[in-house]
Amino acid sequence: MLHADTLQLRHHLEGPQSEGRFFRGASGSAAFADLRCGTSLGGRLNELAGRSVLLATHDQLAAALALIELDGVARRIVLCPPDVAAGHLPEIAANAEVDAILSDREPADLAMLGIPLHVRTAAAIAPAAPSTGGRRTKWLLLTSGTTGAPKLVSHDVVSLSAPIKPGPQAPVWGTFYDIRRYGGLQIFFRAVVGGGSLILSCAGETVADHLQRIARNGVTHLSGTPSHWRRALMSPAIREIAPDYVRLSGEIADQAILENLRAVFPRAGVGHAYASTEAGVAFEVNDGRAGFPASFVGVGQGDVDVKIEDGSLRLRSARTASCYVGRDAPALLDPDGFVDTGDMVELRGDRYHFVGRKGGIINVGGQKVHPEEVEAAINRHPAVWASLVRARKSPITGAIVSADVVLKDTSIQGDGMVAQTEREIIELCRQNIAPHKVPAMIRFVPSLNVSDTGKLLRHGRP
């Protein structure tokens, strides 16, 4: 057992290795060297000792600085992304037993929570004596559920750092994610624990501005969802960055997006990671192919136990969250300590492929279709940029498969050209997937909606 002191995040900022490392936001930055003996909390950190703190800042840099200070001091940190509906905050606060708020917002904005202790934070550091800490702080992350209030998932510095192996270089990480979501927080940890720096994203910034900003700041490692990447690849500013490593997570990485990234960044490593808020990072796939090798499945052969049951991927490791927090919180782990990810996989040859979400299935006359599998088939067409497959009600078969498709070249016009492309897509699908999975209808649309968490918005899902 490690001594609690060694677990505190702040300790990763110490020593000569912290020189030159930084957090950089859209409108400010902080050097790790200053953070070591500084505070962004106006000297009020001690008031938060032992408390359950709702961290609800607009600014990501303010959040990053506060996370470093709070770890080891607070009992709990509730990481609240700015897009959480205000109506859900009272339930979140009650379930997390929040008794302090740390925010850059006006206290009046959060007054409805009735929590008297409100500490203002800023994205700037003033000198202060280092804190002693020593507490094993729980980090509560919100799930990005589709309906109802988000669930609270309990991690700590051990589970969040467990996937990270120190590398030889000091990476400058960028991410399209918000660091208050698991995918972004993982990059925050990679920067802090993995000896690097981090360029934060900024809500409301255009893709071009974001890419130019991370280019100016010398990004070497960049992460996002496949939807984030498709959006970035559509911006001419993508040519301004030259990362060593690009990383995808949070959605299924299909072969088309992997090939696109390899073509644009021929010298970069392209990896896709499987991770979820509950299960943590399970594995990384770096061979440039979609899916993952069947050899990853097994118990007792590495850091992560992987098994497939009823078609869904199940994971057990030191990287998983410990539990859901709150009244009536469901069990997160099964009796054997595995998390059921709800992600369905299928073995093809020596490789497992993600085919979709449990419950996201379209039923065509009793035959199952995973939308993501059809999307992967459509996306192989060279003219297709992205696609979204959904069920359309049918009085004959219950449902049929319908696809919204965005073309790379939106100037393709005229009925003849569009009809030709449609025929080619259907033909391509016929060659690669079962007949009932082939889209019955294709609609060409100018764009698809992406959620605040960087994932395709799927309507009509439970």
Add this chain to the structure above:
Amino acid sequence: MSIKLTVISEIEQIAEQHQKTLAPLTDDSILMNTGLDSLCFAVLVARLEDRLGVDPFSESDDISFPVTLGDFVRVYENAAR
């Protein structure tokens, strides 16, 4: 284009896309013998809804499924009135 011609042109297109061999189409053709399977019919009904703005099979609970092509066309003609 008349409803009948619309129906026939969609049937021909769907048969081609689904690689089905169509029997010659007349008013008396038995739908289930035309060469289309139920998935093809599901697609046909959806495409006709997009082209004609009506899905008679979803709009009424007590409609009996037509047997011949002529019956099928009449269902749409009645629904379009």
